[in-house]
Amino acid sequence: MLRVENVGKAFDDFMAVNGARLTVERGALVAVIGPNGAGKTTLFNLITGLYKPDRGKIIFEDKEIGGLAPYEICRRGIARAFQIANIFPRLSVFENVQVAVLARQRKSHNLFQPAQNLARDETDAILDNTGLFPQARRVAGALSHGDQRILEIAIALGSEPRLLILDEPTAGMSPEETAKTMNLVQQLARARGITILFCEHDMDIVFSFAQSIMVMRHGETILQGTPDEVRQNHQVQEAYLGGADA
Amino acid sequence: MFNKFVEPRWLLLTLALLAALLFLPLVAPLFYIYIISVIFVTALLAMSLNLVLGYGGIYQFHHAVFYGVGAYTAALLITQLSLPAWISFPAGPLVAALTGLLIGAFCVRLTKLYFGMLQIALGSLIWIIVYRWYDVTGGDNGIHDIPLPEFLTSIHGAYYFVLIIAAVCVALMYLIIKSPFGATLQAIRDNPQRCEAIGINVQHHQLIAIVIAAFFGGVAGVMFVTVERSVFPGLLFWVLSLEIFVMCLLGGWFTFAGPILGAAIVVALRTVASRYTDYWTTVLGIMLILLIFFLPEGVMGWARERFKPRASAADKRGRELDAAR
Numbered sequence: 001m002l003r004v005e006n007v008g009k010a011f012d013d014f015m016a017v018n019g020a021r022l023t024v025e026r027g028a029l030v031a032v033i034g035p036n037g038a039g040k041t042t043l044f045n046l047i048t049g050l051y052k053p054d055r056g057k058i059i060f061e062d063k064e065i066g067g068l069a070p071y072e073i074c075r076r077g078i079a080r081a082f083q084i085a086n087i088f089p090r091l092s093v094f095e096n097v098q099v100a101v102l103a104r105q106r107k108s109h110n111l112f113q114p115a116q117n118l119a120r121d122e123t124d125a126i127l128d129n130t131g132l133f134p135q136a137r138r139v140a141g142a143l144s145h146g147d148q149r150i151l152e153i154a155i156a157l158g159s160e161p162r163l164l165i166l167d168e169p170t171a172g173m174s175p176e177e178t179a180k181t182m183n184l185v186q187q188l189a190r191a192r193g194i195t196i197l198f199c200e201h202d203m204d205i206v207f208s209f210a211q212s213i214m215v216m217r218h219g220e221t222i223l224q225g226t227p228d229e230v231r232q233n234h235q236v237q238e239a240y241l242g243g244a245d246a
Numbered sequence: 247m248f249n250k251f252v253e254p255r256w257l258l259l260t261l262a263l264l265a266a267l268l269f270l271p272l273v274a275p276l277f278y279i280y281i282i283s284v285i286f287v288t289a290l291l292a293m294s295l296n297l298v299l300g301y302g303g304i305y306q307f308h309h310a311v312f313y314g315v316g317a318y319t320a321a322l323l324i325t326q327l328s329l330p331a332w333i334s335f336p337a338g339p340l341v342a343a344l345t346g347l348l349i350g351a352f353c354v355r356l357t358k359l360y361f362g363m364l365q366i367a368l369g370s371l372i373w374i375i376v377y378r379w380y381d382v383t384g385g386d387n388g389i390h391d392i393p394l395p396e397f398l399t400s401i402h403g404a405y406y407f408v409l410i411i412a413a414v415c416v417a418l419m420y421l422i423i424k425s426p427f428g429a430t431l432q433a434i435r436d437n438p439q440r441c442e443a444i445g446i447n448v449q450h451h452q453l454i455a456i457v458i459a460a461f462f463g464g465v466a467g468v469m470f471v472t473v474e475r476s477v478f479p480g481l482l483f484w485v486l487s488l489e490i491f492v493m494c495l496l497g498g499w500f501t502f503a504g505p506i507l508g509a510a511i512v513v514a515l516r517t518v519a520s521r522y523t524d525y526w527t528t529v530l531g532i533m534l535i536l537l538i539f540f541l542p543e544g545v546m547g548w549a550r551e552r553f554k555p556r557a558s559a560a561d562k563r564g565r566e567l568d569a570a571r
Binding site for chain 1: 251421422424425426427428429430432433435436437439440441442443444445446447448451454500
C-alpha cells in the first residue's frame with residue numbers, strides 16, 4: 001500500500017532522515033520505533049507532505065506522492081493524527097470532526113447553506129465510534145488532554161482515510177488512557193478497514209499491537225520485520241532495545 | 247450556537263433593534279440620524295474586516311483600501327463617466343473584490359505578520375496613486391458634491407438606504423459564517439496546519455475570504471458615498487485601517503456582533519472627542535493601549551467571559567496554542 005524507498009531529508013547540514021525504507025501492507029498495523037531524534041516524526045512529515053523529500057520515493061497505492069501538498073496527500077487517502085493535540089480549540093467537538101468530513105465531501109467552498117445540517121450522520125457516527133459523542137457540543141479547547149488526543153484521531157477519521165498515521169498516539173497519557181486509546185485504534189482499524197502506521201515510545205504497546213515494526217536510528221532504517229524478528233535482531237538490541245530507552 | 251441557526255432571543259433582539267432603527271428618524275434630530283448612518287457604514291466596514299480577521303485569523307492590516315476603492319469606483323463612475331447610480335454603485339464592491347483578489351493572491355503566500363506587511367505595502371501603493379493622480383481622482387482634494395439619485399439626497403433617504411443595505415449585508419455575512427465555508431474558515435483560523443492535513447487548500451480558502459471581505463468593504467465604501475457625497479484619499483489611508491482594526495478588537499473579534507459595537511463606540515467617541523481636541527488619533531492610541539491590557543477579548547468577549555465561562559476557557563486555550571505555534 002505504502003512504500004518508502006531510500007528517502008532523505010536534510011535541514012541545513014543535519015540529515016534528519018537519511019535512507020529511510022518502509023513498507024506498509026494493506027490492513028496491517030505497522031509501528032516505527034527508534035530513539036529520540038531518530039527521525040520518526042520527520043519521516044511522517046515527509047509522507048504527509050509537510051516536508052518535501054530531498055531524495056528517494058514515497059509511493060502510495062502505486063503512485064508517487066513525495067512532494068505533494070498536504071491537502072493533496074490527504075485527498076489521496078492518507079490522514080494523520082499529530083503528536084501534540086492539533087485540534088481546532090475554539091470550535092465545538094462536533095465542528096472539529098465536521099470540518100474534516102465537509103472537506104472530504106468537497107463542500108468546504110459552499111457559501112450559502114447552513115453547515116449545521118450537513119455531514120451530520122457521518123460526524124455523529126465518528127463521535128460515537130470514538131466515544132466523544134456525549135461531549136459533542138463542548139468547545140474542543142476545554143476537553144481534557146486525553147480526550148483532545150482522541151479528538152485528534154476522530155478528526156483524522158473524518159477524512160475517511162485508507163491509511164491512518166498516528167504520531168505517538170498515547171504520549172502523555174495515563175496507563176488506563178493508553179490502553180483505552182490503543183484498543184480504540186485497533187477496533188477502528190478493524191471496523192473501518194483502515195491501515196495504521198504509528199510511532200510510539202512505549203515498547204509494550206508496540207510489541208503487543210504491531211504486526212510489523214520498522215526500526216530507525218540516526219534517520220536511517222535499520223530493519224523492518226515482525227516483532228519477533230525485531231526482538232531477536234542483534235543490531236536493534238544494541239542500537240535501541242538494550243539502550244537507556246528500553 | 248451549535249445546534250440552532252439563530253438563537254430565538256438573538257433573533258428577537260435583532261428584529262427589535264431593526265424596528266427601532268426604522269422608526270428612529272421620526273423622532274431623532276437630523277444630526278443623530280447622520281451620525282447613526284455613519285455608524286452603519288463603519289460597522290459594515292468593520293464587520294467585513296472581521297470576516298477575515300476574527301473568523302479567518304488573517305492579519306488584514308490594510309482593509310481600508312477596499313473601502314476606498316469601492317467608494318472611489320462609484321464616485322469616479324458617476325462624476326467622470328456620468329454613469330447612473332444603478333451601475334456605479336454595484337461596480338464599487340465588484341472592483342473592490344477584484345482588488346482583493348489581486349492583493350490577496352500575493353499576500354496569501356505569506357503568513358501572519360508578513361502577510362500584513364505586504365498588504366500595507368500594496369495598499370499604500372493604491373493610496374499614493376489616488377493621492378497624487380490629480381487629473382482623475384482629484385488628488386488630496388478628493389471629489390465632492392457627487393450627484394446622487396433624488397431619493398438619496400436627503401439625510402433621511404440616505405439613512406434608510408444605508409440601513410437596508412447594511413442589514414442585508416450583515417445577514418449575508420451571517421449566512422457565510424454559518425456555512426461550510428465559514429466553518430472551514432474558522433478551522434483555518436484555529437489551526438491552518440491541521441486544515442491542510444484534512445485536505446483543505448488553506449491558501450485558496452483564505453483568498454476567497456479576502457475577496458468576500460473586500461466585496462463587503464466595497465459596499466461600505468459606496469455607502470460612505472451615499473452618506474457623505476464625497477470621497478478623499480483618507481478613505482484608503484492606513485490609519486483608517488488601524489481604526490477599524492481597533493473597532494474589531496474593541497467590540498470582540500471572536501463574536502459576530504462585536505465589530506458593530508466597536509464601530510459604534512469608536513464613531514461616537516470620535517464625534518465627541520473631535521469637539522474638544524484635534525488629536526483624535528491620540529485618543530485612539532490610548533484606547534488601544536487600555537484595550538490590550540484590560541479587554542483582550544473586546545467588550546463582547548468580556549461579556550461572554552462573564553456569562554459563558556466555558557466558551558472563554560476554550561478561547562484561552564486557543565490563545566495558548568496560537569502562542570505556542
